[in-house]
Amino acid sequence: MAEIKAPAARPLSPHLQIYRPMLTMMMSIVHRITGFGLYFGTLLLVWWLIAAASPGAYSRYEWFASSIIGRLILFGYTWALIHHMLGGIRHLIWDTGRGFGPAEREWLVAANLIGSIAITVVLWVVGLLAMG
Amino acid sequence: MSASPGKHIRTPLARVRGLGAARSGTVQFWRQRLTAVANIPLTIAVVVIIILLLGRNQAAVAQILGSPLVAIIMLLFIASTTTHMRIGMQVIIEDYVHDEIAKLVLIMANTFFAIAVALAAAYGILKLSFGL
Numbered sequence: 001m002a003e004i005k006a007p008a009a010r011p012l013s014p015h016l017q018i019y020r021p022m023l024t025m026m027m028s029i030v031h032r033i034t035g036f037g038l039y040f041g042t043l044l045l046v047w048w049l050i051a052a053a054s055p056g057a058y059s060r061y062e063w064f065a066s067s068i069i070g071r072l073i074l075f076g077y078t079w080a081l082i083h084h085m086l087g088g089i090r091h092l093i094w095d096t097g098r099g100f101g102p103a104e105r106e107w108l109v110a111a112n113l114i115g116s117i118a119i120t121v122v123l124w125v126v127g128l129l130a131m132g
Numbered sequence: 133m134s135a136s137p138g139k140h141i142r143t144p145l146a147r148v149r150g151l152g153a154a155r156s157g158t159v160q161f162w163r164q165r166l167t168a169v170a171n172i173p174l175t176i177a178v179v180v181i182i183i184l185l186l187g188r189n190q191a192a193v194a195q196i197l198g199s200p201l202v203a204i205i206m207l208l209f210i211a212s213t214t215t216h217m218r219i220g221m222q223v224i225i226e227d228y229v230h231d232e233i234a235k236l237v238l239i240m241a242n243t244f245f246a247i248a249v250a251l252a253a254a255y256g257i258l259k260l261s262f263g264l
Binding site: 032035036038039042043045046049050051052053055058059081085088089091092095123126127130131132 | 165168169171172175179183184186187190191193194197206210213214217220221224245249252253255256257259260
């Protein structure tokens with residue numbers, strides 16, 4: 001009688017946890033997360049537009065937008081938007097087959113991250129100054 | 133796969149070889165890049181519009197958002213971003229949801245959400261434009 005053996009433990013395809021975290025990999029994940037966030041963030045845009053079109057409801061939106069929580073959410077939304085946009089430009093460059101060199105790709109993702117933070121801060125400073 | 137052995141002596145690959153690309157099957161890939169490119173100038177324009185509107189009351193916001201150029205930019209932004217986000221979320225669903233029924237339900241819900249967001253936002257802008 002042949003003995004029934006348990007199936008051999010075959011190697012599985014490696015997943016995220018097997019790799020040493022790298023900036024390009026982390027930024028790829030961040031690109032997807034910011035896109036996911038922006039998807040639901042569109043509800044804020046809809047709220048703002050509908051509120052602007054209905055005089056009575058606009059004060060409620062203004063109350064939200066000027067609250068601490070509202071400001072934090074809008075700041076995060078601004079950063080996600082700018083980061084995803086710059087990340088998108090990076091991907092469009094990569095789509096042409098350029099920028100894949102070891103130094104270039106690192107430079108691109110670093111510029112993406114630093115650029116998104118810098119632009120977000122500048123936009124908020126300008127915005128807060130504009131509000132007076 | 134579909135051809136039963138005996139009927140065709142040529143392999144499926146040999147039968148399609150030389151007939152050229154079908155020019156289909158990359159619709160979503162292409163549309164995602166098309167909307168990505170469109171989103172760049174539209175996002176910059178919308179950020180500028182929002183900064184110009186900061187601190188203004190509802191009447192002023194309504195008047196500016198309803199003016200032709202601003203309204204058209206907002207409508208283009210909504211059309212392009214909701215198309216982009218619908219494809220992006222579908223890719224996320226297809227990557228992580230492996231149950232066939234759950235996947236279909238989520239892809240349907242994704243479509244409903246994207247269209248609802250697009251129409252609600254467009255309704256707000258058109259209401260401001262035509263002053264209903």
